[in-house]
Amino acid sequence: MFEKSADKYKDRPRVIVVEHLSKQFGDHVVLDDFNLSVFKEENVVVLGKSGSGKSVLVKCIVSLLKPDLGSIFVLGEDISTLNDEELDALRMKLGFLFQSNALYDSMTVRENLEFPLLRYDKSLQKSEIDARISEALANVGLEHTLNMMPAELSGGMAKRIALARAMILKPEIVFYDEPTAGLDPVTAREIDALILKMKRKYHTSSIIISHDMECVKHTSDRVILLLEGKCYTQGTYQELEQSTDEKVKQFFESEM
Amino acid sequence: MSMQSLINGSKQFFNETGNIVKFSNRFFVVGTKPGSEFKELLVQCYLIGYKSLPLVGLTGFIMGLVLTMQLRPSLVIYGVESQLPAMVGIAIVREIGPVITALIFAGKIGSSIGAELGSMRVTEQIDAMEVSGINPYKYLVATRILSTTLMLPILSILADAISLFGAYIGVNINSVTSFSLFFTQVFQNLDFYDILPAVIKTFFFGFAIGVIGCYEGFNSKKGTKGVGRAANSAVVLSSVLVFVIDLLAVQLTDLMGFN
Numbered sequence: 001m002f003e004k005s006a007d008k009y010k011d012r013p014r015v016i017v018v019e020h021l022s023k024q025f026g027d028h029v030v031l032d033d034f035n036l037s038v039f040k041e042e043n044v045v046v047l048g049k050s051g052s053g054k055s056v057l058v059k060c061i062v063s064l065l066k067p068d069l070g071s072i073f074v075l076g077e078d079i080s081t082l083n084d085e086e087l088d089a090l091r092m093k094l095g096f097l098f099q100s101n102a103l104y105d106s107m108t109v110r111e112n113l114e115f116p117l118l119r120y121d122k123s124l125q126k127s128e129i130d131a132r133i134s135e136a137l138a139n140v141g142l143e144h145t146l147n148m149m150p151a152e153l154s155g156g157m158a159k160r161i162a163l164a165r166a167m168i169l170k171p172e173i174v175f176y177d178e179p180t181a182g183l184d185p186v187t188a189r190e191i192d193a194l195i196l197k198m199k200r201k202y203h204t205s206s207i208i209i210s211h212d213m214e215c216v217k218h219t220s221d222r223v224i225l226l227l228e229g230k231c232y233t234q235g236t237y238q239e240l241e242q243s244t245d246e247k248v249k250q251f252f253e254s255e256m
Numbered sequence: 257m258s259m260q261s262l263i264n265g266s267k268q269f270f271n272e273t274g275n276i277v278k279f280s281n282r283f284f285v286v287g288t289k290p291g292s293e294f295k296e297l298l299v300q301c302y303l304i305g306y307k308s309l310p311l312v313g314l315t316g317f318i319m320g321l322v323l324t325m326q327l328r329p330s331l332v333i334y335g336v337e338s339q340l341p342a343m344v345g346i347a348i349v350r351e352i353g354p355v356i357t358a359l360i361f362a363g364k365i366g367s368s369i370g371a372e373l374g375s376m377r378v379t380e381q382i383d384a385m386e387v388s389g390i391n392p393y394k395y396l397v398a399t400r401i402l403s404t405t406l407m408l409p410i411l412s413i414l415a416d417a418i419s420l421f422g423a424y425i426g427v428n429i430n431s432v433t434s435f436s437l438f439f440t441q442v443f444q445n446l447d448f449y450d451i452l453p454a455v456i457k458t459f460f461f462g463f464a465i466g467v468i469g470c471y472e473g474f475n476s477k478k479g480t481k482g483v484g485r486a487a488n489s490a491v492v493l494s495s496v497l498v499f500v501i502d503l504l505a506v507q508l509t510d511l512m513g514f515n
Contacts, residue, residue: 064383084391102381102384
């Protein structure tokens with residue numbers, strides 16, 4: 001079903017390959033023999049009900065959680081075989097936008113952005129750091145927040161700063177965990193636009209977790225529906241929107 | 257209590273103990289690797305050591321004063337009031353100074369580390385660090401454990417000094433004793449083996465407080481309730497550990513003939 005949806009990207013290298021991934025917590029099976037490939041510069045949206053294992057999936061991919069079974073290859077590397085240093089080096093090529101933003105609340109905006117930069121390359125000069133921070137803030141249109149604390153930012157501003165931080169190392173893959181959750185529709189669409197802007201500017205591949213169907217519509221190249229721990233179906237937004245399958249229709253009808 | 261709950265409780269205890277030992281072992285693996293977070297270590301030494309000085313100093317002063325005032329009547333009864341500086345000196349340097357300082361430190365620093373790391377855990381700040389390729393154990397935990405291990409002995413020595421000054425004031429409430437006479441009497445009755453074990457054990461107190469505070473915070477779960485629990489457990493567990501380490505230290509120094 002919906003095989004044509006990957007046509008545009010299928011000749012490109014795969015940046016993420018998940019094979020037969022299983023994860024359970026106690027008796028609760030969250031992911032069950034799940035498979036996924038993400039191609040270079042492709043935006044894949046993982047759609048699913050709350051508690052369906054979407055966040056668990058991305059946390060397994062970035063190795064915040066260890067899978068029970070299966071293998072995960074990120075940028076060609078099997079993450080289960082990497083030691084701590086190799087994993088840290090790989091993670092520097094990844095960006096992660098958390099649902100809660102996860103800004104370091106004891107640091108200013110500048111320090112939040114500076115923190116990964118200083119550890120990424122200790123030889124960076126102050127002028128280079130300043131330039132990278134200015135570029136990151138200009139990308140999200142919040143240059144004036146440089147010396148503000150996270151507590152002083154609105155929800156939308158905090159999300160943008162978190163996005164700027166996720167992009168500061170110019171990652172090859174970005175993970176967006178519910179990027180528009182808790183935002184008003186106007187701000188949510190601004191975040192959608194920023195996600196697309198980052199893709200165009202830095203040629204990133206992304207996995208976006210969302211059940212905001214507007215966000216799915218605007219940002220996805222391919223949508224994967226995660227149900228009962230498995231990939232139930234996948235395709236472009238338009239393909240899924242026209243589906244007659246009751247379980248797929250539920251997501252689109254609830255939006256209308 | 258049923259047998260099953262006793263077994264479950266024991267299992268949980270040994271599991272938790274094993275996890276704490278594993279967590280503290282990581283300190284020696286991660287903390288000794290090159291590329292240490294020296295700047296963060298200095299920041300933590302300032303926050304943990306320097307910022308604790310007023311509280312430790314105040315409690316030390318009151319401790320010395322009260323101890324002297326409480327001891328005096330008993331010594332007067334036996335006609336050995338002149339031994340007051342010596343007794344107070346030995347009690348403070350060998351036992352009361354290090355233990356009370358460690359308990360105050362556990363209350364102030366253990367809870368603050370537990371709450372800070374716990375809050376960072378539940379707001380995904382630690383995860384954010386991890387996915388940026390920054391080792392949170394190295395940045396957050398190793399620096400805090402090293403700071404508590406280094407700062408508590410210094411604070412304890414300062415608390416001893418302030419406490420002895422408090423004792424000097426206490427002695428002078430009911431009699432007149434010169435500063436030099438008081439401290440001559442104190443130091444005449446102290447020897448190297450009174451001071452050395454007392455200082456050494458404070459390194460262990462500091463290490464235990466740092467490890468427990470970081471462990472509880474780093475492994476905090478279940479939202480804000482978990483943060484509160486982490487702060488609380490950090491204080492309770494590290495205070496108990498201070499007494500356990502003190503007991504072991506006394507036994508050890510006894511065996512080695514230092515008592």
